[in-house]
Amino acid sequence: MQRVIRKVFVSKVFERKVVMITGACAGIGRALALRFAQAGARLVLLDQDGPALDSLVQHLRDHLNAESLALCCDVADAECVQASVTRAIEQFGGIDVLINNAGITHRSAFADTDLAVFRRVMAVNYFGALHCTQAALPSLRARRGQIIVLSSLSGFAPMLHRSAYNASKHALHGLFESLRLELEGSGVNVMLVCPGFTATDIRKNALKGDGSVIARPIPLVGKVSSAHDTAEAIYRAARRRKRLLVHSNVNWLARQLARFAPALFERWLVPRLSGVRVGQ
Template sequence: MSRREFTGRVVLVTGAAGGLGAALCRCLSDAGARIAAMDLDAAGLDVLVAELRAVGAPALAIPGDITDPTACQSAVATTLAHFGALDGLINNAGISARSLLVDTDPKVIRRVMEVNFFGAANLTRAALEAILVRRGFIVAISSVAGFSPLTGRTAYAASKHALHGFFDSLRTEVEGAGVTVTLVCPSFIRTGIGSAATDGGGAPVGGPRITTGGESTPEDIAVRIVDAVAARRSLLLPDATSRKAWWLSRLAPGLYARIMKRRVGGEFPGLP
């Protein structure tokens, strides 16, 4: 599939009200896609959809919570009723938590898993039959933390590792039916997920995160994701840091873990 083949296709994007999700909606819309934008932030969705419609792009706002399977089924039904089809799903919505496990309430772990993993699983299951009919595509936004360790983010890393097991396995079930499944593993993106992270008790962290290799813009990553879908890629490492992390964590996992801990461990004074 080429960029031209997005014309008229219907794509459901989660976490669409801002950051990478909004950038993906704009990029897909520029390529000719029709957008169903889902997020808990109804006001943010309205702003995005108004922006897209102002330039003649078909777009639909779907406020909803991906942790609720019924809301996911409703989102798919609303998309089908409005556009008549569903060609693609981008599971972008996610949250983060930053704390050492010894300082983390189990409720925080469960919440991160509910949003990052079960939310994606809920919506993918709800959308799958429609996407199979259209021989479409499914994207899961993972992270470098989806294939390697990340100090102080045990729950976040676990949720992203779970995405890999789920979507790599799903690919074997649907690729024969013409459906593409793409995992995307960026390093740091300049979005609100870092500043919105919670501490181990569930309160906002309130401090800057330590990044490695700088931050990509949402717009740059969105373009790379759309191109990867067009090329039917199964894995996208969209920036230099993610590519280096991929290879080093495989060739020398112990060295990778030591380097990573040294670079991000400064966020956690109690780290031994």
């Protein structure tokens, strides 16, 4: 009987809660929207792709009877983010969960990467999460909510030809681990998520060193998770209000090697994970 009561209680954790997701139209963002909709959440969906947003809202309404608000927004634009958060609070009364998922990547050696590429990657991956969190924080404090940040393997280990991407993920850890300390006692939980290689569209839109989009997707190496599986892991970790989710055996191994045997990690695992040879 006790197990049944607990199961019913857990299943209601996110019912009627307001969940804001950035980069909501594809990959992990879309999978998260579907998963939280299944849990009864009301959704605020941020993305730059207007038609894709409309399609997602229609799908959520038709198949899951989900209440959602779609907002076209570039998270790198602080004013646009603030306006989106204000609109969400006006419609739903507040924000309970903020999922900073929007991100872009590149594949180019440091020496061949334009400064504009570094700025764009940081603008989306780092400042995008910063903008959304600053704007939503008063509501999250008032509702004792959650901040979920999508990092990656690159948050704690180097990857070849991803210097701008790696830097943005390291910056996220520095920012949100510090914020977690500042929010201690506030009731707001901060969770960093480090997925392994996941089948998403981020590879298809990766930038070259000159800022153009790579014609062929970056190849995936090792164990690859589906966006659905990653979203399910994030959802379950959010229910438990975890501080860190490392969702990959590859990530676990990389983290241990990077910490305790960095020379071995750089010589043996980095080239395999990056899909390129050192010096290439």
